[in-house]
Amino acid sequence: MSDAPERHSKHLYRAVIVIVGGLIAIFSSRLLLMPKSFGEHGWYRFDNVAEQMAKPVKHGGNASCKSCHGEQSEQHDGAGHATVPCESCHAPLATHVKEKKKSADMKVERTYKLCARCHQKLEARPKDFPQVVLKEHLEDQGETLEGDVCLNCHQPHAPLEDL
Amino acid sequence: MLAKLNRRNFLEVLGQATAAGGLIVLLGPRATQATTTPEDEAYDWEEHSYVYLIDISKCIGCGSCVRGCKAENDVPDGFYRTWVERYAIAGLEEVRIDSPQGGLNGFQPDPTAPASTKSFFVPKLCNHCSNTPCVQVCPVGASYQTKDGLVLVDKDHCVGCGYCVQACPYGSRFLDPETHTAEKCTWCYHRISKGELPACVASCPTGTRRFGDLKREGDEVVAIIRSQNVGVLAKELLTKPRCYYLHLDGEVR
Numbered sequence: 098m099s100d101a102p103e104r105h106s107k108h109l110y111r112a113v114i115v116i117v118g119g120l121i122a123i124f125s126s127r128l129l130l131m132p133k134s135f136g137e138h139g140w141y142r143f144d145n146v147a148e149q150m151a152k153p154v155k156h157g158g159n160a161s162c163k164s165c166h167g168e169q170s171e172q173h174d175g176a177g178h179a180t181v182p183c184e185s186c187h188a189p190l191a192t193h194v195k196e197k198k199k200s201a202d203m204k205v206e207r208t209y210k211l212c213a214r215c216h217q218k219l220e221a222r223p224k225d226f227p228q229v230v231l232k233e234h235l236e237d238q239g240e241t242l243e244g245d246v247c248l249n250c251h252q253p254h255a256p257l258e259d260l
Numbered sequence: 261m262l263a264k265l266n267r268r269n270f271l272e273v274l275g276q277a278t279a280a281g282g283l284i285v286l287l288g289p290r291a292t293q294a295t296t297t298p299e300d301e302a303y304d305w306e307e308h309s310y311v312y313l314i315d316i317s318k319c320i321g322c323g324s325c326v327r328g329c330k331a332e333n334d335v336p337d338g339f340y341r342t343w344v345e346r347y348a349i350a351g352l353e354e355v356r357i358d359s360p361q362g363g364l365n366g367f368q369p370d371p372t373a374p375a376s377t378k379s380f381f382v383p384k385l386c387n388h389c390s391n392t393p394c395v396q397v398c399p400v401g402a403s404y405q406t407k408d409g410l411v412l413v414d415k416d417h418c419v420g421c422g423y424c425v426q427a428c429p430y431g432s433r434f435l436d437p438e439t440h441t442a443e444k445c446t447w448c449y450h451r452i453s454k455g456e457l458p459a460c461v462a463s464c465p466t467g468t469r470r471f472g473d474l475k476r477e478g479d480e481v482v483a484i485i486r487s488q489n490v491g492v493l494a495k496e497l498l499t500k501p502r503c504y505y506l507h508l509d510g511e512v513r
Contacts, residue, residue: 132417141404145414150303152450155332156459181465185324189331214366215322215465221346221367221379222320226466 157190159183169254176255186211186253207245303453308408309474310447312388312458313481313490315506318468319381321346323363328463330364332448339434340364341445342385342460347511348376355511382512383469385460386411386432386445387493387501394424394433403442409502410449415441429497447471 137143162183163170173179184190186205193203205211209231218228232242240246252258321344329335329342344363348356348370356373363381388411395403395411402418405411413424418441425433425442436443448458452471456462461469472481484490484506491508492501505512 135401138407139404140401142401142414142417145404145412145416146305146406148416149412149446149449150453154451154454154456156328156451156456156462158456158462178465180467182324182463185328185463185465189328192331210365214324215320217366217369219321219367219369220373220376221348221381223317226320228320 153191155189155191156184157194161190161194173254177257178254207248209242209245209247212247212251305406305408305453307475308452310388310409310452310502311472311474311481311485312385312447312461312503313470313472313484313506314383314503315468315470316380316382316509316512317507318466319344319383320466320468321363321367321381322465323366324463324465325383325460325469326362326364328459329445332451332459333446335443336437339437339443341432341443342383345382345384346379347382347509348373348379349509349511350374350376378509380509382505383460384430384432384493385503386428386447387430387499387503388445388447390500390502392499393427393429393497397423397427399423406449410447411444412446412449413442413444415439415443418442429494429499430501 132142132144134143135141159170159174159182170183173181173183187193188204193199193201213231216228216231218230222228235242235246238250240249250260323344325342326340326344329340333341335341340362342362343359344367345357345359346363346367350356354374356376358367358370360367367381388409390405390409392405392411395405398404399421400417400419402414403411403424404414415436420435420440420442422435422442425435428444433442433444435441448456448460451458451462457471458469461471470481470484472479472485474482476482485504488506490504490506492504494513
């Protein structure tokens with residue numbers, strides 16, 4: 098009878114050791130394996146939000162073009178293509194300017210294909226949007242569908258001027 | 261206090277000190293990290309709640325948005341974060357949908373198409389659903405929702421299992437062929453968090469695509485969504501998209 102409590106306490110010690118050991122294993126593997134900032138605002142790595150925000154912006158917008166190309170911008174803003182962003186026909190600012198200096202020539206497609214993207218007559222286009230059956234339109238002008246034929250009559254920045 | 265230390269309260273003090281030490285170890289690094297992000301301190305994501313509006317009646321199918329998105333986000337060839345579909349509906353039943361290269365180079369007249377009674381373009385992108393299936397199925401917490409209402413993917417944490425690609429009812433996700441991780445539209449989070457518009461909205465020449473903020477007073481886009489007949493894609497799925505369509509035809513899916 099005298100040694101009974103001692104035996105019971107031995108069971109208790111083992112259980113405590115197993116529980117404490119388990120907790121240490123759980124918390125240390127959590128610290129080691131879980132990415133930093135995971136769980137701060139939900140079940141994801143919060144640092145990724147800042148990483149997403151830090152990506153560089155490539156399109157600069159019309160104002161950025163205007164700072165160097167004032168004359169073209171003014172003509173563009175006062176004519177039929179005013180709502181067409183510069184970079185939609187040209188290319189994103191980042192391909193042309195780096196650290197506020199020109200890094201490469203601005204690419205622009207000059208063929209009828211660029212014009213056709215918006216103005217080739219398609220059944221699905223809104224009826225009030227200016228569009229032509231390119232081939233017929235060019236035949237009427239005595240031209241053929243090739244190369245930069247559209248530019249013979251239309252100035253892209255002010256497409257209906259001087260016609 | 262030390263003078264009064266006996267066996268019993270020594271154990272109490274020891275217990276309290278251990279608990280406090282443990283808390284500092286566990287909470288310390290988190291508390292400091294929270295103040296270091298987001299990087300742009302001027303941006304508070306709790307002050308925004310974004311919505312997107314697409315006016316189908318204005319879309320000319322030029323594909324400027326697709327090209328703008330590709331250039332802004334380096335989207336791999338053959339994959340699209342946003343794309344344009346052409347619907348041609350004959351009578352009440354026959355629906356023909358095409359989207360050559362996602363509309364990247366615009367559309368050509370289709371001589372093989374049957375005479376349709378109505379035809380229109382439908383730009384598509386991630387709907388940034390408020391109740392999104394893609395985040396629910398992610399097993400590792402790589403897909404998540406931000407407080408300003410976006411659904412984003414943590415590329416460094418994604419294991420590329422593709423569950424989210426299958427879960428998205430709108431086909432908005434794909435696996436990046438190089439990194440083999442999930443990819444999708446972010447509404448150009450790097451732009452909108454700097455006050456810019458998403459690249460697709462900034463590239464649109466007709467005002468088809470517009471971007472709004474529910475938490476901005478007097479927001480025009482929000483006013484349109486509240487006052488006009490707008491719809492969302494696959495409403496019956498209860499995903500609560502943040503993308504609203506103006507003049508949405510019932511055949512669009």
